[in-house]
Structures are given as C-alpha cells and as structure tokens.
Amino acid sequence: MTHTHNQMNFKPFELEYIQSKWEQIVDFNLTESGVHPISTLDLVQGDESKITELLGTELNYPHVNGNPELRQNIANLYDGAVWDKNVLVTVGAAEANDIIMKTLLEPGDEVATLTPTYKQVWGIAENMGHTVRPFHLRPETGWALDIDDMNAQVNEKTKIIAIVNPNNPTGHIFTEAEMDAVIKAADRVGAWILADEVYRGAERLREDETPSFYGRYERVLALGSMSKAYGLPGLRVGWIIGSADTIEDVWRRHEYSTITATMLSNHLAAYALSEEVRPRLIQRTRDYIRKGYPILQEWMEDQEGLFSYTPPEASAVTFVKYHLDINSTELMETLCREASVFVGAGDSFGMDYHLRIAFGQEKEVLDEAFGRIRNTIQRLQG
Ligand SMILES: Cc1ncc(COP(=O)(O)O)c(C=O)c1O
Structure with a gap:
C-alpha cells in the first residue's frame, strides 16, 4: 500500500x-x-400516514443531541436514566466509542480491554499513543472471563476498562459474578467502565435482556445502537448513557466530530424504539x-x-x-x-x-x- x-x-x-x-x-x-x-417500508408496516409524515419531514438539523422522543425511548431501556440528562444520541456506536475515548483519555493513561473483541476502542487507544492491556475470555471455559488475568492487567494507570457485553465475536454474556468482578477491578483503581452493549436485546437462549452496567457503578459509560438488536444499521444511530456531567463532556466532542445524526434517522429510531414497535x-x-x-x-x-x-x-x-x-x-x-x-x-x-x-x-x-x-x-x- x-x-x-x-x-x-x-x-x-x-x-x-x-x-x-x-x-x-x-x-x-x-x-x-x-x-x-x-x-x-417493513419498519413502518406500510402505514400510509407514517409514510406521509416521513416524506413531509423538513430535513433540518434535529436536536443535535437526539430528539426528545428518541432520548426518552432510549432512557426507558435503563433503570434510573433520565432522558434530558443521561442520554446523548450519536452517529452509531462507532461515534460513541470514539468520542468517549477522546473525552476520557489523558497522556499516560492505559486501557484494559477484553479479548477477543471488536477492536475499535483498542485501535483508537493505540493510535492516540496509549498502552492497551488485553485480558481474556477463555475458549477452554466456554468463553468465561479470566478474572485473574483481568485483575493482573488493571493497574493504577488504567483509565478505562473496555467491555463488549454481550460479546462480539463470541456471543458470551457476562454472569453476575463476572460483572461484579469488572466493577471491583474498576473501583480498585478508580477506572471507568466503557460498556459497549450493542448486542443487548439480541439474546439467543434467554428471554430477559442482558443487564446493563449502567447504574451499577458511578463511572460507567454504556452505549447502544440501532444496528444490531434492531436490524437498522443503515440508520447510523447509537447512543451513550452516563452521568449528567459526563454526557455534557462527550457532547462537546460530538460537536466536533459529527454535530448530529440526521433528522430522518432520529424520527425512525424514535419510532423503532417506541413501546408499540420495539x-x-x-x-x-x-x-x-x-x-x-x-x-x-x-x-x-x-x-x-x-x-x-x-x-x-x-x-x-x-x-x-x-x-x-x-x-x-x-x-x-x-x-x-x-x-x-x-x-x-x-x-x-x-x-x-x-x-x-x-x-x-x-x-x-x-x-x-x-x-x-x-x-x-x-x-x-x-
Ligand atoms: C461491539 C460493537 N460496537 C460497535 C459497533 C459499531 O456499531 P454501529 O453500527 O452502531 O456504529 C459494532 C459493529 O459491528 C460492534 O460490533
């Protein structure tokens, strides 16, 4: 090349x-x-009035942090999340991961990440010059988290522990004990947990949805997306859930990176996440x-x-x-x-x-x- x-x-x-x-x-x-x-067409089930409404939508900028109805529907997916404080709508989970890294990482910080994994956060951290320490899900134990390995990789320099749960590529869902171990490791050194939860809702074996890390520990940024569990990757809508002041901080990065997702995608995502359609x-x-x-x-x-x-x-x-x-x-x-x-x-x-x-x-x-x-x-x- x-x-x-x-x-x-x-x-x-x-x-x-x-x-x-x-x-x-x-x-x-x-x-x-x-x-x-x-x-x-299938999303709106051929509903003529919805189609007319969509075609009549002015293609202005939407609320740049996500339209209120969409943020409300997202907040409903998390215990204790408030729509106008804890939610930022992004251009896919891709933007969410990117701006979280740019918001949190300072010179000298390290990132601990689970592996195997979707390597976006890993690559961004390396490109920003940070040391990345992987810890393993082990194939020989049915992709269980190697908790000792994680504890060995998390140290005083660790700013972020990056998790993908449910996991891509293995499809593993953390047990309660594994979630607790991650929180304990983060708490020990004051690290953030970046919980990429885009496969939440796409469970194969169980009916209840995978629990979020949000609300279990103070320094959590959780993210979701329309791409995986909802079959709508072309909408390019994702989101970040976190404490009010951190959401403000990542929003400042969002203004530099994309300003906003589109008007139509905000509408369609709000519709897709409504109680009737979701x-x-x-x-x-x-x-x-x-x-x-x-x-x-x-x-x-x-x-x-x-x-x-x-x-x-x-x-x-x-x-x-x-x-x-x-x-x-x-x-x-x-x-x-x-x-x-x-x-x-x-x-x-x-x-x-x-x-x-x-x-x-x-x-x-x-x-x-x-x-x-x-x-x-x-x-x-x-
Ligand atoms: C774990 C994970 N996070 C983020 C993304 C990016 O998703 P989006 O389409 O919402 O940007 C993907 C896509 O494959 C993914 O697997």
Missing part, C-alpha cells in the same frame, strides 16, 4: 477495512454481526438468530472434528476454532476469492485459527454459503 499522507504510525481498523474491501463484491457476506436489515423488532432479530444458529451448528457437526466452538448466548455471530493449518486471514481471503463467501478472520479480533461466522440470514442463503465454504475447505484439505 502506498500512502500520500504521513501514515507511519497509524494503524487502520483492520476489521472494518477488510469489510469495506470485500463486502460489496462477494455473493455472500457472512460478516454482519447484526441480522438481515429491515427495509423502511418488541416486534426484537422478536424479528431473535427469530433470525434462533433459526439461523441451528443451521450453522448442524453444518459444523457434519464436518466431524473440523471445528471446536461454544454456542453463542447472544448476537448473530459465533467464533469457531478450525483445525486446519492455515492462518485465518489467508483462509478468509481464499474463501472470498474462491467461494465468494466472506467471513471474519480470527486475526481481526485478536485470535488466529478462528473464524467469525454470521448466521442472521434466511436458510437458503446460509445453505448455499456454507456449502461453498465446505467445498473450498475440502480442496484445502486435499
């Missing part, structure tokens, strides 16, 4: 970079951690996840001994170890080129010899895509 700018010390966000490269070219994109997106979207997401996963599992079982895995508790992806002597990025690229099927490489999440496979699609799509992966793997096995 040749660069026209000084990129010497800059590390690209590898997962998103690889996705931009392949996702529009391949026949089957199995890297989406959310389920198949819903259309605008349960339908959560059910739709869970239906995809609950129907898709058994198809993947059966396909993996069919190839005896090739894969080891712990079934995901939430999200539309799972992180599986493959027993082949080939690097995960190489395998991912071979599958893109030969099978036109795109899956996530373990390397992108900090763990080689794994693939992150998405299953939140229709059965016909999964059957065809998995069949093609099998053909390529059989060729690789000789």
Whole structure:
C-alpha cells in the first residue's frame, strides 16, 4: 500500500477495512454481526400516514443531541436514566466509542480491554499513543472471563476498562459474578467502565435482556445502537448513557466530530424504539438468530472434528476454532476469492485459527454459503 499522507504510525481498523474491501463484491457476506436489515417500508408496516409524515419531514438539523422522543425511548431501556440528562444520541456506536475515548483519555493513561473483541476502542487507544492491556475470555471455559488475568492487567494507570457485553465475536454474556468482578477491578483503581452493549436485546437462549452496567457503578459509560438488536444499521444511530456531567463532556466532542445524526434517522429510531414497535423488532432479530444458529451448528457437526466452538448466548455471530493449518486471514481471503463467501478472520479480533461466522440470514442463503465454504475447505484439505 502506498500512502500520500504521513501514515507511519497509524494503524487502520483492520476489521472494518477488510469489510469495506470485500463486502460489496462477494455473493455472500457472512460478516454482519447484526441480522438481515429491515427495509423502511417493513419498519413502518406500510402505514400510509407514517409514510406521509416521513416524506413531509423538513430535513433540518434535529436536536443535535437526539430528539426528545428518541432520548426518552432510549432512557426507558435503563433503570434510573433520565432522558434530558443521561442520554446523548450519536452517529452509531462507532461515534460513541470514539468520542468517549477522546473525552476520557489523558497522556499516560492505559486501557484494559477484553479479548477477543471488536477492536475499535483498542485501535483508537493505540493510535492516540496509549498502552492497551488485553485480558481474556477463555475458549477452554466456554468463553468465561479470566478474572485473574483481568485483575493482573488493571493497574493504577488504567483509565478505562473496555467491555463488549454481550460479546462480539463470541456471543458470551457476562454472569453476575463476572460483572461484579469488572466493577471491583474498576473501583480498585478508580477506572471507568466503557460498556459497549450493542448486542443487548439480541439474546439467543434467554428471554430477559442482558443487564446493563449502567447504574451499577458511578463511572460507567454504556452505549447502544440501532444496528444490531434492531436490524437498522443503515440508520447510523447509537447512543451513550452516563452521568449528567459526563454526557455534557462527550457532547462537546460530538460537536466536533459529527454535530448530529440526521433528522430522518432520529424520527425512525424514535419510532423503532417506541413501546408499540420495539418488541416486534426484537422478536424479528431473535427469530433470525434462533433459526439461523441451528443451521450453522448442524453444518459444523457434519464436518466431524473440523471445528471446536461454544454456542453463542447472544448476537448473530459465533467464533469457531478450525483445525486446519492455515492462518485465518489467508483462509478468509481464499474463501472470498474462491467461494465468494466472506467471513471474519480470527486475526481481526485478536485470535488466529478462528473464524467469525454470521448466521442472521434466511436458510437458503446460509445453505448455499456454507456449502461453498465446505467445498473450498475440502480442496484445502486435499
Ligand atoms: C461491539 C460493537 N460496537 C460497535 C459497533 C459499531 O456499531 P454501529 O453500527 O452502531 O456504529 C459494532 C459493529 O459491528 C460492534 O460490533
């Protein structure tokens, strides 16, 4: 790669970079951690008056911190959150993570992050010159948090403990004991917990939603998004929940980065999170996840001994170890080129010899895509 700018010390966000490269070219994109997106028409269920209202919306700036109805509907998802004090609407969880890092980190601060994980926070911290100390979810214990490892990585310099719960890529949901351990570690050194909870609502095995870190400890910034549990990634709406003064501080960063999400996305997100509509979207997401996963599992079982895995508790992806002597990025690229099927490489999440496979699609799509992966793997096995 040749660069026209000084990129010497800059590390690209590898997962998103690889996705931009392949996702529009391949026949089957199995890297989406959310389920198949819903259309605008299906979202409003063909409701003529809603459609007329949407088309008549003036495309002005909305409330730049999120329109009141949207903030109210978001606040309703958290015990004790107040809509006009504790909520900031952002352009996706992506902006939320970015401005939180810029607000909290000062020179010399360290970040402790769980791994494997979505490496946005990790990459931002490194690009800002901070030391990042990973601690592990362990495959050998069904992706349980290694609490001793975490405690060893959190020290007096740790400003942020970054968590993705439910986790991407493993689908692990923290137990109460794991949540308590994270809070205890943060409290010991006065660190913040950055709780990325974008998969909350996308549970596969349980009906109750994953509890938030918000309200359990003073220095928590929790975030959510329309992209995963609601099937609306194209809205580009996310949010941050936190104490009133911290929300003010991150808002000051939001003004520099994007000013605001759009008027239409504020309207549509408020509608999607309303009491009447939200349960339908959560059910739709869970239906995809609950129907898709058994198809993947059966396909993996069919190839005896090739894969080891712990079934995901939430999200539309799972992180599986493959027993082949080939690097995960190489395998991912071979599958893109030969099978036109795109899956996530373990390397992108900090763990080689794994693939992150998405299953939140229709059965016909999964059957065809998995069949093609099998053909390529059989060729690789000789
Ligand atoms: C854990 C996690 N956080 C944040 C994001 C970004 O989400 P958004 O579309 O809301 O910007 C993703 C997307 O894959 C994710 O998996």
